[in-house]
Amino acid sequence: MSQQHYFCPLCISSSGFHNYRTLFTHIRIEHRKESSFNIRCELSASCGSRYSTFDSYRSHIYRYHHSLVDLSDNNDTVPSSIDDIVNDLENLFSHPTFNNELDVINDPELFMFPDEELDDTGHEFLNFDSTAVSIATEQVNFDKLAQFYTRFLLELREYHLLPQNVVQSISSKFCSLFDIIMKLVKTKASSSFISIIDMEAVFTHVSFIINSVSKSEYNFLKQCQNDFDYQPPTEIKLTTNEELAYYIPLNRSVKSNLSRQTNSNSLLLKLYTDGIGITNPIGAKKDSHKFTCFYYLLDDLPDIVRSQVNSIGLHCICYTKHLNNDNNRSILMNILVEDLNKLQTEGITIPCLSSRIYFVFSTLSGDNLASNEIGGFQKSFSSGSFCRHCFVTYEQRHIPLTDISFLPRTRIKHDMIVNKVIANNDGQIIQGVKNESWLKDLIGFHATESLPPDMMHDIAEGVCPLIINALLIEVIQQRLLTYSDIEQRTSCFIYGFYDSSNKPPPVKKQQLTHSTIAGTASQKLCLFRLFPIIFHDIIGDLTLLPLYTILREIISYIYANPLRESWLPYLDDLCKQFHCLMIEHLPDRVTPKVHFLTEYTRSIEMHGLPILNSCMRFEAKHLYFKRLAIRTFYFKILCLASRNVINYAIAC
Numbered sequence: 001m002s003q004q005h006y007f008c009p010l011c012i013s014s015s016g017f018h019n020y021r022t023l024f025t026h027i028r029i030e031h032r033k034e035s036s037f038n039i040r041c042e043l044s045a046s047c048g049s050r051y052s053t054f055d056s057y058r059s060h061i062y063r064y065h066h067s068l069v070d071l072s073d074n075n076d077t078v079p080s081s082i083d084d085i086v087n088d089l090e091n092l093f094s095h096p097t098f099n100n101e102l103d104v105i106n107d108p109e110l111f112m113f114p115d116e117e118l119d120d121t122g123h124e125f126l127n128f129d130s131t132a133v134s135i136a137t138e139q140v141n142f143d144k145l146a147q148f149y150t151r152f153l154l155e156l157r158e159y160h161l162l163p164q165n166v167v168q169s170i171s172s173k174f175c176s177l178f179d180i181i182m183k184l185v186k187t188k189a190s191s192s193f194i195s196i197i198d199m200e201a202v203f204t205h206v207s208f209i210i211n212s213v214s215k216s217e218y219n220f221l222k223q224c225q226n227d228f229d230y231q232p233p234t235e236i237k238l239t240t241n242e243e244l245a246y247y248i249p250l251n252r253s254v255k256s257n258l259s260r261q262t263n264s265n266s267l268l269l270k271l272y273t274d275g276i277g278i279t280n281p282i283g284a285k286k287d288s289h290k291f292t293c294f295y296y297l298l299d300d301l302p303d304i305v306r307s308q309v310n311s312i313g314l315h316c317i318c319y320t321k322h323l324n325n326d327n328n329r330s331i332l333m334n335i336l337v338e339d340l341n342k343l344q345t346e347g348i349t350i351p352c353l354s355s356r357i358y359f360v361f362s363t364l365s366g367d368n369l370a371s372n373e374i375g376g377f378q379k380s381f382s383s384g385s386f387c388r389h390c391f392v393t394y395e396q397r398h399i400p401l402t403d404i405s406f407l408p409r410t411r412i413k414h415d416m417i418v419n420k421v422i423a424n425n426d427g428q429i430i431q432g433v434k435n436e437s438w439l440k441d442l443i444g445f446h447a448t449e450s451l452p453p454d455m456m457h458d459i460a461e462g463v464c465p466l467i468i469n470a471l472l473i474e475v476i477q478q479r480l481l482t483y484s485d486i487e488q489r490t491s492c493f494i495y496g497f498y499d500s501s502n503k504p505p506p507v508k509k510q511q512l513t514h515s516t517i518a519g520t521a522s523q524k525l526c527l528f529r530l531f532p533i534i535f536h537d538i539i540g541d542l543t544l545l546p547l548y549t550i551l552r553e554i555i556s557y558i559y560a561n562p563l564r565e566s567w568l569p570y571l572d573d574l575c576k577q578f579h580c581l582m583i584e585h586l587p588d589r590v591t592p593k594v595h596f597l598t599e600y601t602r603s604i605e606m607h608g609l610p611i612l613n614s615c616m617r618f619e620a621k622h623l624y625f626k627r628l629a630i631r632t633f634y635f636k637i638l639c640l641a642s643r644n645v646i647n648y649a650i651a652c
């Protein structure tokens, strides 16, 4: 390991420190009390914020760079003197979790820049109740304990995703532990400084608090309401009383997100919808419980904030089967649309900002089925006018686009068709239009313009595996490799540092014969990109190679950021060329997704970078709920919806 040196940014001339821990001790001893204390953390590329007090800097270090100052992790750097050890221990106990409120309140500097460092000082300070601490009575301490314990349980549930029964078991074991400790103390105590009776009273009270917090979901949520501004989601009654949906009023959740930022522009609001299927472990049917989730995303936020999952939130959750009922659906959609419209027309006021914030709805992302359904288009992709962007029919998808171009759907024409469908009222589909859009009353929404194609579903999960599959089938047919060779190569390939997190599973014979490729969207994309390297010796012999190279080039444009407008005509040409080659070489595989690829140029002109409208941005949030649903087997959707709000409470 190469020796790294650290230099103190606050000393004009200082010699280097051989590890960060000694530098930190130096800063602590020499510069802590300086009035001009101002330090920028440059320990990792993502850092870079400034800290004007030592305490805020220390909080940041313990939160994000704990390994650098942690004694137990740094076995190779033994502390040089007793003094160092004492300092380290002292630092260890001033870690945010163990922070002593009295220490904080004595330091007036900390409160001078409350907004500036809100993010790094974290939750302890957000919920910091200064009046409660100044009267340090016994009762207040027990309250603090209850709050601490509630937070601990929240972390177990929301970060580590432990089911409720495990959380309860941990709590009851804690109480037993206290009992045992108390008994041990009693046997040991001969000459006591504090009376055993007092001590027992304290332990009993602590056990009581722990018990009461974790006893039931109701008590727990009540405690969350007290301590963490948790508010339960709003219940929507659909046609009957048993059919319920839950939603979190945007006004409320957006506010709790925004209070941490300072951006006064009008913001873009994007929506995303996807389903969660949960199989009952005892039941036989697959996906016996299906939920539909709606998420929102605040765009135009500063880049650093945007990539955090917190600018994305759950808006509504509902049983999918309830949405199939027209009446239920219109009840739910009316409430959601009203909520979204209110945000657009009235905006919201954020306490720390001077001006009101307004939102503009831009797009709704989802897979093709969900987008078609919400737009009121037909849900079948194997007949009729399946495309929600143009009037191509299923049979016409084989016509090369060099000969013909299909009319795009326009607002006026679409509205005419919708009127005709409503007038007929016989459930017949006219030119791919089945009904009005679910969101027809949403300001800024139009079925032909607000449902862009999604590159995760069309490319990473659509065309890429299709081409990989076709190439590998050709490898087999030309007898260049056997099925087991392919499996062995894909499993033994050593993926590089940046790809290792997206390492795709090996390609098996079964997948190839069923025309599928296993793995997630990013894994498939990874396999696609590395295909020429994994099969470097035979790729030149494949007749389908031109398909690969063109698609590869298309992807490099569609995933590009930034994307120049002058590139678009070339991209359009590439997509048409790819379409033609598909018709020529793989006519059986000209799927709707191959057609959707030709829609991207127009979509980019209308909506900007596809990567910003991609479902990928929502996948992390959605995955959290998917995992939660599968891990805990919660069939009551209230739990899922309420957990989202709780999650805010600890994330902020």
Ligand SMILES: [Zn+2]
Pocket: 008, 009, 010, 011, 014, 026, 027, 030, 031
């Ligand atoms: Zn220094």
Ligand SMILES: [Zn+2]
Pocket: 041, 042, 043, 044, 047, 048, 060, 064, 065
């Ligand atoms: Zn840092």
Ligand SMILES: [Zn+2]
Pocket: 387, 388, 389, 390, 391, 392, 406, 595, 596, 599
């Ligand atoms: Zn089309």
